[in-house]
Amino acid sequence: MDLVWKNIGALSNIPAQGARRLCIGKSGPPIAVFRTGEDRVFALIDECPHRRGPLSEGIVSGTTVACPLHNWVIDLTSGLALGLDEGGTPILPIRIVAGEVHVGLSLAAGESA
Amino acid sequence: MNMISDPRERLVVIGNGMAGMRTVEELLKRESGRRYQITVFGAEPHVNYNRIMLSSVLAGDKTVDEIVINSREWYDDNGIRLFAGDAVAAIDRNAKTVTAVSGLCVPYDRLLIATGSRPLAPAIPGLGLPGVCAFRDLADVDKMLAAARVHKRAVVIGGGLLGLEAAWGLKQRGMSVAVVHLMPTLMERQLDAAAGQLLQRDLDRRGISFFTDGQTEEIMGVARAEGVQLADGRVIPADLVVLAIGIRPNIDLARAAGLEVNRGVAVYDDMRTSDPDIFAVGECVEHRGEVFGLVAPLWEQAKVCAAQLGGDETAAFASQALSTSLKITGVDVFSAGALMAADENDDEITLRDDSRGLYKKIVLRDGKLVGAVLYGDVADGQWYLQLMRDNVDVAELRERLVFGRAVAEAVSAKPIGPDFAAMPDDAQICGCNGVSKGAIVGAIRGKNLASLEDVRAHTKASASCGQCTGLVERLLGFAAGAAAKPAKKTLCDCADAGHDEIRHAIVAQKLKTMQAVREAFGWKKSEGCHKCRPALNYYLLCAWPDEYKDDSRSRFVNERVHANIQKDGTFSVVPRMWGGLTTPAELHAIASVAEKFNIPTVKVTGGQRIDLLGVKKDDLPAVWSDLNKAGLVSGHAYAKGLRTVKTCVGSEWCRFGTQDSTGLGVKLEKMCWGSWTPHKVKLAVSGCPRNCAEATIKDLGIVCVEAGYDIVVGGNGGVEVRVSDSLARVATEEEVLEYAGAFLQLYREEAHYFERTAPWIARVGIAYVKRRLVEDGEGRCGLHARFLHSQTFVQHDPWADRAKGADAHEFAPLLALAEA
Numbered sequence: 001m002d003l004v005w006k007n008i009g010a011l012s013n014i015p016a017q018g019a020r021r022l023c024i025g026k027s028g029p030p031i032a033v034f035r036t037g038e039d040r041v042f043a044l045i046d047e048c049p050h051r052r053g054p055l056s057e058g059i060v061s062g063t064t065v066a067c068p069l070h071n072w073v074i075d076l077t078s079g080l081a082l083g084l085d086e087g088g089t090p091i092l093p094i095r096i097v098a099g100e101v102h103v104g105l106s107l108a109a110g111e112s113a
Numbered sequence: 114m115n116m117i118s119d120p121r122e123r124l125v126v127i128g129n130g131m132a133g134m135r136t137v138e139e140l141l142k143r144e145s146g147r148r149y150q151i152t153v154f155g156a157e158p159h160v161n162y163n164r165i166m167l168s169s170v171l172a173g174d175k176t177v178d179e180i181v182i183n184s185r186e187w188y189d190d191n192g193i194r195l196f197a198g199d200a201v202a203a204i205d206r207n208a209k210t211v212t213a214v215s216g217l218c219v220p221y222d223r224l225l226i227a228t229g230s231r232p233l234a235p236a237i238p239g240l241g242l243p244g245v246c247a248f249r250d251l252a253d254v255d256k257m258l259a260a261a262r263v264h265k266r267a268v269v270i271g272g273g274l275l276g277l278e279a280a281w282g283l284k285q286r287g288m289s290v291a292v293v294h295l296m297p298t299l300m301e302r303q304l305d306a307a308a309g310q311l312l313q314r315d316l317d318r319r320g321i322s323f324f325t326d327g328q329t330e331e332i333m334g335v336a337r338a339e340g341v342q343l344a345d346g347r348v349i350p351a352d353l354v355v356l357a358i359g360i361r362p363n364i365d366l367a368r369a370a371g372l373e374v375n376r377g378v379a380v381y382d383d384m385r386t387s388d389p390d391i392f393a394v395g396e397c398v399e400h401r402g403e404v405f406g407l408v409a410p411l412w413e414q415a416k417v418c419a420a421q422l423g424g425d426e427t428a429a430f431a432s433q434a435l436s437t438s439l440k441i442t443g444v445d446v447f448s449a450g451a452l453m454a455a456d457e458n459d460d461e462i463t464l465r466d467d468s469r470g471l472y473k474k475i476v477l478r479d480g481k482l483v484g485a486v487l488y489g490d491v492a493d494g495q496w497y498l499q500l501m502r503d504n505v506d507v508a509e510l511r512e513r514l515v516f517g518r519a520v521a522e523a524v525s526a527k528p529i530g531p532d533f534a535a536m537p538d539d540a541q542i543c544g545c546n547g548v549s550k551g552a553i554v555g556a557i558r559g560k561n562l563a564s565l566e567d568v569r570a571h572t573k574a575s576a577s578c579g580q581c582t583g584l585v586e587r588l589l590g591f592a593a594g595a596a597a598k599p600a601k602k603t604l605c606d607c608a609d610a611g612h613d614e615i616r617h618a619i620v621a622q623k624l625k626t627m628q629a630v631r632e633a634f635g636w637k638k639s640e641g642c643h644k645c646r647p648a649l650n651y652y653l654l655c656a657w658p659d660e661y662k663d664d665s666r667s668r669f670v671n672e673r674v675h676a677n678i679q680k681d682g683t684f685s686v687v688p689r690m691w692g693g694l695t696t697p698a699e700l701h702a703i704a705s706v707a708e709k710f711n712i713p714t715v716k717v718t719g720g721q722r723i724d725l726l727g728v729k730k731d732d733l734p735a736v737w738s739d740l741n742k743a744g745l746v747s748g749h750a751y752a753k754g755l756r757t758v759k760t761c762v763g764s765e766w767c768r769f770g771t772q773d774s775t776g777l778g779v780k781l782e783k784m785c786w787g788s789w790t791p792h793k794v795k796l797a798v799s800g801c802p803r804n805c806a807e808a809t810i811k812d813l814g815i816v817c818v819e820a821g822y823d824i825v826v827g828g829n830g831g832v833e834v835r836v837s838d839s840l841a842r843v844a845t846e847e848e849v850l851e852y853a854g855a856f857l858q859l860y861r862e863e864a865h866y867f868e869r870t871a872p873w874i875a876r877v878g879i880a881y882v883k884r885r886l887v888e889d890g891e892g893r894c895g896l897h898a899r900f901l902h903s904q905t906f907v908q909h910d911p912w913a914d915r916a917k918g919a920d921a922h923e924f925a926p927l928l929a930l931a932e933a
C-alpha cells in the first residue's frame with residue numbers, strides 16, 4: 001500500500017475546536033479533519049466505534065472529541081475510545097506544510113491518487 | 114422409564130424470590146454446591162426480580178427489565194429447572210416430595226422453603242372490591258399503574274415504609290393521594306415522633322394528604338372501590354385503595370407439613386427447620402424469636418444456608434443491627450437500633466434545626482451507641498450503624514458524636530469506624546444487592562474504577578436504596594487511594610464544584626468567560642470537556658445576556674447547526690408555526706421545499722408543527738432560504754430553549770371555549786421564542802378544562818376557565834410522565850404573560866443545565882416556586898423584566914443568518930476529493 005499526501009487547503013478553513021468532513025469520491029469512508037484549540041490537526045475516519053456516529057459533529061476539547069450521538073469520548077491522537085467504552089476508529093497521518101494541511105491517504109493496490 | 118439416575122442430590126426450592134435465589138447463587142459459587150440438581154417453584158409467573166425496586170418501578174424511575182436479578186438464561190446456564198407460575202401446594206415429608214398446584218410431583222433430598230411473606234389485611238368489609246390491592250409483587254404494581262392511568266384518587270392505608278413509598282409512586286404517576294395511618298406519627302416503628310412529624314410535613318408539602326390516628330372501618334363501593342370510611346365518621350373518596358399495614362411470614366405450607374412454626378418457620382442457627390433435611394430462609398423464617406422484613410439479614414442467611422447445604426457444618430447465622438431508609442427522592446431518612454432511651458440509664462442526644470428540616474438523634478447506653486435517627490441529612494447513617502455493629506466505645510466522643518463523623522474525627526485525630534484493612538473480604542457493604550467488601554475492592558483494583566458511578570455500574574453496590582453510598586465511597590477512597598474522585602455531585606469530572614456553586618460564583622464574582630470560571634475553580638482540564646462546556650456556555654449566557662458571546666464550539670451539533678441530527682447523519686427541519694397556526698401560503702412553501710430537495714419524510718409533530726426529515730446537511734442553508742421567503746422561521750426544535758406552544762381552538766370557534774386560547778398561545782410564543790433554557794421547554798394553552806392541548810403535562814400550561822386562567826407548571830409527557838403542579842389562577846392575559854416570563858426566568862436562573870422543569874420542581878418543591886412567583890409580587894416583576902431584557906438579544910432568526918452565508922463552513926464539506 002502506498003501513502004499519498006493530499007493537500008486539503010489552509011488550516012484556517014477548519015474552525016478551531018472543530019472539524020470538517022472530507023469526502024473521497026462516492027465509495028470511500030468519510031474522513032474527519034479536526035483542529036484543536038491549540039491548532040493541532042488530526043484526521044480520523046468519521047465513524048464512531050460505537051454506532052458510526054459522525055465524529056466531525058462532536059464537541060472537541062483538548063485532544064478528544066465527544067460523539068454527537070451517544071457521547072462516547074474518542075482520543076484524537078489514537079482514535080481509541082476513552083473511559084469504560086471499548087473500540088477505536090482508524091487514524092490517518094497529517095502534516096502541515098506552509099500553513100496548508102496534507103492528509104496521508106493509503107491507497108490499496110490498483111487505485112491511484 | 115429411564116433407569117439411569119442422575120447421581121446428584123436433588124434440591125428443591127419453594128419460592129423464586131430474593132432469599133431463595135440468593136441461596137442458590139451462593140451455592141453455585143461453591144465447588145461443593147455443584148452436587149445438586151436444582152428445581153425451583155415460584156408462585157409468580159416471573160424470573161427472580163429485585164422486590165425492593167418495585168417502589169422505583171411504581172414511581173417510574175425504573176423499568177421492570179431493569180429490576181430483574183436472574184434472567185431466564187441464568188437458570189438455563191446453571192441447569193436449574195424453573196417452574197414459574199406454579200405454586201407448591203403440599204410437602205410430603207415421609208415420601209420426600211413436593212406437589213405443585215399443577216399436579217406436578219417432584220422428589221427431594223433437601224428442601225428449601227423461601228416463601229417470603231404475605232401482606233396483612235385488616236378485618237374490614239370491602240377488601241374484595243376491584244380497585245383494592247396490596248403492595249408486594251409485580252402483579253400489585255401492574256394493578257396500581259392500570260388504576261393510575263384512568264383514575265385520579267388513591268388512598269393508601271398504612272403510613273410505614275411500604276405505604277409511603279406506594280403513596281409517593283402513585284403521586285408521581287399523577288394521582289392525588291391520601292394516606293390513612295393508625296398511629297399519630299408516620300413510620301413509628303423506625304422513626305421517633307419528631308422525625309416522623311418532619312417526614313409528614315415534607316410529604317404534605319409534596320402534595321400527599323394525611324389522616325393520622327385514622328382507623329379504617331370499611332372500604333366503600335358497589336362495583337369497585339369508591340372510598341374509605343374512617344371510624345370517626347370521615348369519608349375519603351378513592352378509586353384505588355392500597356393496603357400496606359404490614360406483612361406476615363408465609364408459613365402455611367410448613368405448618369401443614371408439621372414443621373415447627375411460631376410467627377415464622379422456626380429455624381436454628383444453621384438455617385435448618387425442625388426437619389434436618391428442610392431448610393428455610395427469608396421473610397418466612399423466625400430465628401431466635403426474630404422475624405425479618407429487610408433484605409440485609411437475608412443475604413447472611415443465604416450464605417449460611419448455602420454453606421450448610423455444601424457441607425460446611427460450622428456456618429451459623431447471627432442477626433445484626435439493621436438500618437432502614439425510605440426510597441423517596443429528596444426525602445432523607447435513616448434509622449437504626451433504638452429509637453429512644455429505654456430507661457434513665459440511657460442517654461438521648463438530639464440536634465434539631467427546624468427551618469432547615471434537620472433532625473438527628475443518637476441513643477447511648479454504657480458508653481456505646483445503640484440507636485440513631487436521622488432526618489434531612491443522613492450522610493453519617495452508615496457510620497453510626499458501623500459503630501453500633503462494632504460495639505465501639507464512644508464515651509469520649511459524647512459531646513461531638515451527634516454532629517457526625519467529620520466533627521468527631523477532627524477532634525479525636527484518629528479515624529473512628531470501619532477499619533477497611535482489618536475488615537474481612539466477605540463483610541457485607543451493600544445490603545440491598547448483597548455486595549461484599551472483597552467484591553468491591555476487587556472491581557476497583559481490577560478495573561481501575563475511580564468514581565462512585567463506576568463502582569455502582571460494575572458491582573451494583575449502593576445502586577438500590579443508596580443507604581450504603583457513604584460507606585462505598587470511603588471504601589473507594591481506601592481501595593483506589595488518591596485515584597478516587599470526590600464524591601460530591603460536581604458539574605463534571607473537570608471540576609470539584611457543583612452546579613449551584615458555580616452559577617452563584619458567575620454572578621457574585623462577575624465571571625464573564627468560560628476561562629474565568631475554569632480558573633476561579635481550578636478546572637482540571639484547561640479546555641474543559643463536552644459535559645461542562647455546554648453547561649458553562651449556558652450559565653454565562655443566562656447571567657450576562659448583553660455581554661457574553663455565545664461559543665458555538667461549546668454547543669451540541671443540533672444547536673450549532675440549528676437543525677436536528679438524525680441517526681443516519683441527515684438533519685430534520687421544523688419551521689415555527691405560532692401557536693400551531695399556519696396559512697395556505699406557508700403550506701405551499703413547505704410542500705415546494707420538500708419536493709425541490711427530495712425530502713423523504715414529512716411529518717406532523719406532537720407539538721403541532723411540520724417536520725421535514727432526512728435533509729442533507731449541505732442543503733440546509735438553501736432549504737432555510739426558501740422557507741424564509743414565505744415568512745417561515747426557525748422553530749428551534751433542536752434547542753434547549755422554547756420549543757412549541759400548543760393550543761386548542763378556544764372561544765373563537767369551540768362551543769366549550771372560555772377564552773381565546775389560540776390567541777394567547779400566539780402571544781406567549783411571540784414573547785418566549787428564541788430563549789435559551791437549561792433544557793427544552795414546551796408550553797400549551799387549553800381553551801377550557803377539557804384540556805385538549807394537554808396543558809397539564811407541559812413545562813408551563815395554561816388552562817382557561819370562565820373566571821380566567823389556571824397556570825400549571827412542571828408537567829412532563831415523556832418517559833417519566835409527571836402531571837404539573839398548579840401555580841396560580843389569574844384573571845387577565847397580561848398576568849398570564851407576566852407569570853410565564855417570570856417562571857421561565859426562574860427556571861433559567863436556578864435549574865441545573867440539562868434539568869427539565871419537572872425534576873427541577875420535584876427537587877426544589879412547588880412551595881418554593883410559589884413563594885418566588887406568587888407570594889413575592891415584586892420578585893415576580895423583576896424576573897419577568899430580566900426575561901424580557903435577555904430576549905432582546907436572542908430574537909433574531911438563526912436560519913436567516915445562515916441562509917445568507919453565516920457559518921458556511923458548518924454546512925459544506927471541506928473538500929470533495931475525486932476518486933481515481
Ligand SMILES: Cc1cc2nc3c(=O)[nH]c(=O)nc-3n(C[C@H](O)[C@H](O)[C@H](O)COP(=O)(O)OP(=O)(O)OC[C@H]3O[C@@H](n4cnc5c(N)ncnc54)[C@H](O)[C@@H]3O)c2cc1C
Nearest residue numbers: 128130131132155156164165200201228229395396407408
Ligand atoms: C415495595 C417493597 C419495597 C421494599 N423495600 C425494601 C428496602 O428498601 N429495603 C429492604 O431491605 N427491604 C425492602 N423490602 C423488603 C424485601 O423486598 C423483602 O425483605 C425480600 O424480598 C424478602 O425476600 P424473600 O425471598 O424472603 O421473599 P420474596 O422476595 O417475597 O420471595 C418469596 C417468593 O416465594 C413465592 N411463594 C410463596 N409461596 C409459594 C409457594 N407455595 N410455592 C411457590 N412459590 C411461593 C412468592 O410468590 C415470592 O415470589 C421491600 C419490599 C417491598 C414489597
Ligand code: FES
Nearest residue numbers: 048051053067070
Ligand atoms: S455512535 Fe458514537 S457514541 Fe454512539
